[in-house]
Structure formats: structure tokens, C-alpha cells
Amino acid sequence: xxxxxxxxxxxxxxxxxxxxxxxxxxxxxxxxxxxxxxxxxxxxxxxxxxxxxxxxxxxxxxxxxxxxxxxxxxxxxxxxxxxxxxxxxxxxxxxxxxxxxxxxxxxxxxxxxxxxxxxxxxxxxxxxxxxxxxxxxxxxxxxxxxxxxxxxxxxxxxxxxxxxxxxxxxxxxxxxxxxxxxxxxxxxxxxxxxxxxxxxxxxxxxxxxxxxxxxxxxxxxxxxxxxxxxxxxxxxxxxxxxxxxxxxxxxxxxxxxx
Amino acid sequence: xxxxxxxxxxxxxxxxxxxxxxxxxxxxxxxxxxxxxxxxxxxxxxxxxxxxxxxxxxxxxxxxxxxxxxxxxxxxxxxxxxxxxxxxxxxxxxxxxxxxxxxxxxxxxxxxxxxxxxxxxxxxxxxxxxxxxxxxxxxxxxxxx
Numbered sequence: 001x002x003x004x005x006x007x008x009x010x011x012x013x014x015x016x017x018x019x020x021x022x023x024x025x026x027x028x029x030x031x032x033x034x035x036x037x038x039x040x041x042x043x044x045x046x047x048x049x050x051x052x053x054x055x056x057x058x059x060x061x062x063x064x065x066x067x068x069x070x071x072x073x074x075x076x077x078x079x080x081x082x083x084x085x086x087x088x089x090x091x092x093x094x095x096x097x098x099x100x101x102x103x104x105x106x107x108x109x110x111x112x113x114x115x116x117x118x119x120x121x122x123x124x125x126x127x128x129x130x131x132x133x134x135x136x137x138x139x140x141x142x143x144x145x146x147x148x149x150x151x152x153x154x155x156x157x158x159x160x161x162x163x164x165x166x167x168x169x170x171x172x173x174x175x176x177x178x179x180x181x182x183x184x185x186x187x188x189x190x191x192x193x194x195x196x197x198x199x200x201x202x203x204x205x206x207x208x209x210x211x212x213x214x215x216x217x218x219x220x221x222x223x224x225x226x227x228x229x230x231x232x233x234x235x236x237x238x239x240x241x242x243x244x245x246x247x248x249x250x251x252x253x254x255x256x257x258x
Numbered sequence: 259x260x261x262x263x264x265x266x267x268x269x270x271x272x273x274x275x276x277x278x279x280x281x282x283x284x285x286x287x288x289x290x291x292x293x294x295x296x297x298x299x300x301x302x303x304x305x306x307x308x309x310x311x312x313x314x315x316x317x318x319x320x321x322x323x324x325x326x327x328x329x330x331x332x333x334x335x336x337x338x339x340x341x342x343x344x345x346x347x348x349x350x351x352x353x354x355x356x357x358x359x360x361x362x363x364x365x366x367x368x369x370x371x372x373x374x375x376x377x378x379x380x381x382x383x384x385x386x387x388x389x390x391x392x393x394x395x396x397x398x399x400x401x402x403x
Contacts, residue, residue, distance in 0.1 A: 235351050
């Protein structure tokens with residue numbers, strides 16, 4: 001265990017743990033758009049910047065992205081000092097210029113008192129902040145269907161050759177975890193469309209309710225050794241089946257006891 | 259000996275106190291969450307079955323989770339979901355053959371029974387002892403002759 005000080009309070013952290021995890025565990029609200037516990041940290045959004053110092057640094061301090069900084073013994077962290085807030089405001093200012101139409105960015109910027117950008121607004125800008133959560137989650141789940149393509153101004157998130165990705169199973173994890181809800185998808189009763197690929201939803205054999213796509217179910221059953229029949233019935237029908245089976249067993253036991 | 263969660267459907271009256279206790283125990287920001295336990299009709303007169311997670315040895319939900327958000331707690335034996343890691347792909351909901359992984363649509367969370375971290379609220383509030391959390395004892399029968 002490592003002892004550190006965060007905003008004047010002592011906290012304990014595991015060795016090798018990142019600062020942001022410790023900060024979040026203490027319920028201190030540090031904004032971060034590109035952070036997700038399921039994937040490795042990347043440090044793309046720069047909003048989780050904190051000020052760190054040590055007593056032996058003679059008053060010197062430095063600014064680091066807390067999601068990428070492993071804890072060190074006797075570290076003194078301040079998460080909302082004036083300078084840190086100023087850095088965050090500058091980043092929000094830049095985000096507002098690049099993504100003026102994103103409600104999530106606007107709300108976050110308002111919390112830090114940035115109502116209007118001081119830079120030239122990019123009129124045709126989209127809401128993708130290029131944080132890579134979607135691509136990293138896709139990689140972590142083992143699909144590798146989408147990736148960041150291009151450099152600089154032309155950088156985007158896209159499937160290979162901008163065609164319907166063959167490896168995508170339509171699990172929707174990229175779209176549901178996007179911090180700015182940029183990834184478009186349509187989810188109708190029996191069809192799901194994402195990345196220009198159409199998926200058939202796996203309907204419950206009893207009631208017709210849908211949970212996941214057929215391709216995702218086939219992938220799980222093949223690679224994770226789960227019988228495909230498990231996916232063919234929805235959770236509510238599964239519960240009914242369970243209650244009937246357990247009811248039968250209970251009735252037998254009752255008969256046997258009497 | 260470790261405690262076990264014991265369900266005895268014969269004693270269940272279908273009063274749904276367990277549902278209420280579960281919802282309160284798992285409230286999010288002061289709002290009631292979705293219950294993890296469902297007393298359902300057992301298919302016979304006066305028979306109710308409280309359907310809840312069986313914490314399977316070789317669990318389909320754990321196998322289906324591609325980001326390892328579902329892990330077994332070694333102290334309680336319950337499979338617990340780490341909400342920070344969960345990416346809401348719904349694989350566990352589709353995979354569970356007992357239908358005991360659920361989607362809380364109000365709070366947009368995937369939920370499953372975690373035995374309340376070793377002190378299940380449903381068992382505490384069950385008025386007829388249909389749900390109990392106690393060490394499991396098997397009756398020893400003497401062999402005749």
C-alpha cells in the first residue's frame with residue numbers, strides 16, 4: 001500500500017494504481033471523457049489533469065493526467081487548484097470551438113464557467129472528440145472492428161475502408177459508451193443498424209422479445225463455450241421456465257414429505 | 259461454515275416483500291432500483307417460486323462477459339458485477355439460462371444478485387422464512403441394518 005495526500009486528506013492506494021482510480025474512489029469529481037475502467041488509460045481528453053508535488057520538491061509542482069500517472073509514495077495531489085481549473089477551462093474552450101453542438105461538452109464546460117469559446121468556431125465540426133473509447137472497447141472485447149484512421153485534421157473513427165465492418169457483431173458497446181453519443185445507430189424491433197451494417201436481432205422463440213443480435217450470440221456461443229439454446233429464449237421467459245421447473249420440484253418434495 | 263442462500267418455495271406466499279427489500283437495498287441516488295428477485299407463479303395453486311440468481315459454479319454470465327466485469331466474490335461466493343467495467347453489451351442478460359441478469363432501464367444499469375455483499379436484504383425481510391441465509395446443513399440418515 002502507498003500513502004498519498006489528495007486535497008489535504010490522506011488516502012491509501014494500491015501499488016501501481018493510477019491516480020484517477022484513487023480520486024474516483026474518494027468520490028472526488030474530476031472530469032474525464034476518455035476514461036473507462038474496462039480498457040487501458042490513454043490520456044486523450046486531458047481533462048483529468050491534476051497538480052502533483054512532494055515535500056522534497058521545494059515548492060515545485062507539475063501537472064499530470066491522473067488517468068496515466070501511477071501513484072508514488074508521499075505524493076501530494078490537488079485536484080481543483082486554481083491552476084488546474086484554468087488548464088481545464090482552456091481545454092473546454094478548445095473543445096467548445098471544435099464541437100460546438102455537443103450537449104455533453106457544453107454541459108461540462110458550463111460547470112467550469114466556460115459558456116462561449118474564445119476561438120473561432122468550427123462550423124462543420126462533428127461531435128467526435130477522438131478519445132478512442134469506442135475503438136479501445138472494441139479491441140478489449142476482441143472484435144477489432146473499428147479503429148482511428150488518418151492523422152491530424154482528417155482523423156476519424158471508421159471501420160476498415162469505410163465499408164460495413166466484417167468483424168462487427170452489433171453489440172453496440174462502442175455507441176453506448178461514447179462520451180458524446182456521436183456514434184449513430186438505429187435499434188428497431190427486429191433490426192439493428194450500426195456502421196452501415198445491418199444485423200438481425202435474435203428473437204425469443206416464445207415471446208419474440210429481442211436482446212442481442214444473432215451474430216453476437218453466435219460469436220459468444222462459439223468462442224465462449226455457451227450453448228446457443230441459452231440465447232434463443234429471452235430473460236423474462238427464462239425466469240418463467242425456472243419458476244415452473246422449481247415449482248415442480250417443490251411439489252414433488254411436498255408430496256414425498258407428506 | 260459459510261452461509262448459503264436457501265430458497266424454499268413451499269413456504270413462499272407470494273407477498274413480494276423480498277422484491278421491495280431488494281429494490282430499497284439497491285437504490286441508486288435515493289431512487290429505488292429494479293428488484294433482482296422475482297416471486298413468480300410456480301404453475302400450481304398456492305405455489306410461488308422466488309426466482310433469483312443461483313450463483314452457478316460454471317456461470318454462463320461470467321463466460322459471456324468479454325470485458326471480465328463479472329467476478330466471483332471469494333468471501334460470499336456471489337458473482338458480482340463491477341459497474342465501472344461493464345460496457346452494457348447485454349451479453350450476460352441473453353446468456354443466463356435462468357433469466358437472472360437484468361437490465362434496469364430506469365437507471366440504465368445491468369444488474370444481478372450480489373447477495374448484498376454477504377447480508378441479503380430479501381432473506382432478512384422474508385416473513386415466512388422461504389428465503390434464508392444460513393449455514394447449509396444436510397440431514398444425515400442412518401443406514402438401517
